[in-house]
Amino acid sequence: MRVLVCVKRVPAPGARIVLTEDARSIDTNLLSFTVSPHEECAVEEGVRLAEANDGTVTVLTLGPPQAEEQLRSSLAVGAHEAVLIPTDGEDWDPISTASAIADAIGELESSNGPFDLILFGNESADSGGYQVGIRIAHALERPIVSGIKGIDVGDGRVQLRRETTTGSEVYELPLPAVVAVKEGINLPRYPTLKGRLNAKKVEVQRIEEKRVGSGQKMVRLENPIQEVSETTVLDDVSAVVDLLEELQMVGR
């Protein structure tokens, strides 16, 4: 079984987001980088499926050359191959991203055979467009379901579970298929020392793609207006109890 997982390099801001002077991106001087928790879970799910079905996992990212770091993190937790579509670091719009990744997948599949399953995060952590996976599924003419919290593969098919406000929905797709997953589908493992060492040995394949562009353009970023709340410091437990009574939280 061949699995492909797409991840996106994003900064990991802490308690405050500081913007660059031109307000077109986050000031990442003091920040580390990561991928969305949804995508971490997609990698873990891919690795588990590959382990259970004697398969391989390829991770792919479109991003600056430094995004190799996120590919190596995925290799360290069990992915086998890694592909980078290099950019100059600017965030691409969803249509350009999807078009480039779909083309790269075409190239990978024509040399090594089709992927049975392509996994995405439900939405990217930073831009959150909720669509790159869906556009790629259309380009590849494969079925897709988003928001998935359970995957069972068997017999050339995949059974999927999605949570709703009242319970869950079940879908069943024939392979090859595309799935966008949500955090909570599994609990990702931590990398082992051996995993980290293995990850260093893998050569990252590079595929160049053009940015097609679209009518959606980012102009600038802003921090939302924070309603600065006056914080009342309560000195002891009885002050807390008084507050709870005042807010009528007690005895309901």
Place this chain on the structure above:
Amino acid sequence: MILALVTHDDAVIEETAFQALTMARQLAAELGADFRAVWVGDAPDIERIGVYGATTLHHVTHDALDDYAPQAWGKALAQLVSSLSPKAVVAIGSDRGNEVMAHVGAFLEEPMVANVRDVTPGPEAWEMTRTRWGGSLIEKATLEAGVKLLTLTEHALEATPADSPVDLSVEAFTPDLGEADLIAKVTDRVTTSEGITLATAPVVVSGGRGVGSAEGFESLEQLAGLLGGVVGCSRVVTNNGWRPHSDQVGQTGTVVAPDLYIACGISGATQHIAGCKGAKKILAINSDVEAPILMSADYAVIGDLTEIVPAITEELRKARVG
């Protein structure tokens, strides 16, 4: 014309879908355009939609649309757009709304802008304000497209019925769906009826790394029980396996809006605050006076939560007996 998609789960309208209807009506009024709504599948809830002032409800009917099928919904809507040529299509930025609109965008080969809070239409490009990072950051964007496809950030505005009633006429539309459009379709549903859920609880007692262990949550459970609430947690907690992911509050967890949110041993990362900033009041219990959560908190107790939380429970119990 402005078209609004009414998202529903098995004919029950998503509560936030009325916010999208409200935005579509306001946008239509601003443009002097007709405001219409779309329902895909059986049993449209005409009465509740009518209140929001649409003139026409396009009812998409097809034998195969007896349950939710994301690509088929997207195709049907794309075909309706091709026949009506609306200026814009608006849906709510729920899982379902975002999913269907992404399919519409893919079919029409047009951009789809997710989680928009505000729109200023222009002669060519429209200006949009959208949310990133689960609401922690705002993006100003421009959109040029044949039809503007967008979803509205949930709770960006309040749903308000139209001032004056409009007679809603229903027009049937039968889409042309192929087999491929119907592969992804709900084949089964499981209903788990819990009592109060994290998303709807009036009080959430939430714990972070400071709680220290799975067992540490016992005292939070007790306090939540006394206050008629539920327990929530941060991502560090779910990553450590102390609580299930269904308890996680935040950007990649559940978004909550309780009357009171008690954050115990939670530092207040933006991705966590994204999930609880809708709370009416936030009480932080933290040993660090410098913890960023204090910037978002209305009330704070500085100290060790492992002593403070059980002490609050104890006092409340005493007060009840006394």
